[in-house]
Amino acid sequence: MARIPLVVGNWKMNTTVAEARALVAAITRSALPAGVEVAVCPPFTGLADVSRILERSAVGLGAQDVFWEAAGAFTGEVSPVMLADLGCRYVIVGHSERRQHFGDTDENVARKTRAAFSHTLTPIVCVGERVDERDARQTERVITRQVEAATAGLSAELLGHLVLAYEPVWAIGTGRAATGMEANRIIGFIRSILATRDNAASAHTRILYGGSVTADNVAEFSQQPEIDGALVGGASLDARKFLAIISGFAHRTLA
Numbered sequence: 001m002a003r004i005p006l007v008v009g010n011w012k013m014n015t016t017v018a019e020a021r022a023l024v025a026a027i028t029r030s031a032l033p034a035g036v037e038v039a040v041c042p043p044f045t046g047l048a049d050v051s052r053i054l055e056r057s058a059v060g061l062g063a064q065d066v067f068w069e070a071a072g073a074f075t076g077e078v079s080p081v082m083l084a085d086l087g088c089r090y091v092i093v094g095h096s097e098r099r100q101h102f103g104d105t106d107e108n109v110a111r112k113t114r115a116a117f118s119h120t121l122t123p124i125v126c127v128g129e130r131v132d133e134r135d136a137r138q139t140e141r142v143i144t145r146q147v148e149a150a151t152a153g154l155s156a157e158l159l160g161h162l163v164l165a166y167e168p169v170w171a172i173g174t175g176r177a178a179t180g181m182e183a184n185r186i187i188g189f190i191r192s193i194l195a196t197r198d199n200a201a202s203a204h205t206r207i208l209y210g211g212s213v214t215a216d217n218v219a220e221f222s223q224q225p226e227i228d229g230a231l232v233g234g235a236s237l238d239a240r241k242f243l244a245i246i247s248g249f250a251h252r253t254l255a
């Protein structure tokens, strides 16, 4: 089963509406290479304008977080219904910055994941160990807990549609990326966890690597057979660098 590579830009809490419009316009100005899917995740404030610019583009739109209820008295939250209404195709769930600063737990991540699927959104669920967990050789244990919690109760069909991102916390925004071999090994490990749930579905699940991916190191990751794309933070704020990362994943055939 060939999995089409996916490259996702996480703009985090960056870009005014005008900057978001300019950035997405710069990304869509170039012809995107064939054989790779692309999505951008602006902050909530930029979604409506970016969505209009992407109307006739193959670039998908995603949000950076979602609440699990469809509507109601949840001041400050944004629901999956609202994101779908804006044209979102994806939503990032359980990013380590949400887990670290905003109290996202494994349980919340699971609720958000199920809510996204219930409203036609594809969740991009982030998992990854902190540096202290890595130093204590707890990486596999942490990843197993996070993956099992996020996928609990998902049907085999949804498991196959899920996107996961292995993002070691120590590699995010630090300029200290994992090596391609390390990332490939952990992503293979994540797929083996999914395979215990449903072997066939696990062959369809796209598992990205995230953490200081740049135009200079993308080849290290795109050459690895288990890595199905990248979740890109800092480098996705520069259209030229983001396009170079996309091109890096276009020149490969996945298993």
Ligand code: PEP
Residues within 6 Å of the ligand: 010, 012, 167, 171, 172, 173, 174, 175, 210, 211, 212, 213, 231, 232, 233, 234, 235
């Ligand atoms: C991210 O925000 O998911 C990320 C991987 O950031 P960066 O590429 O800046 O490390």
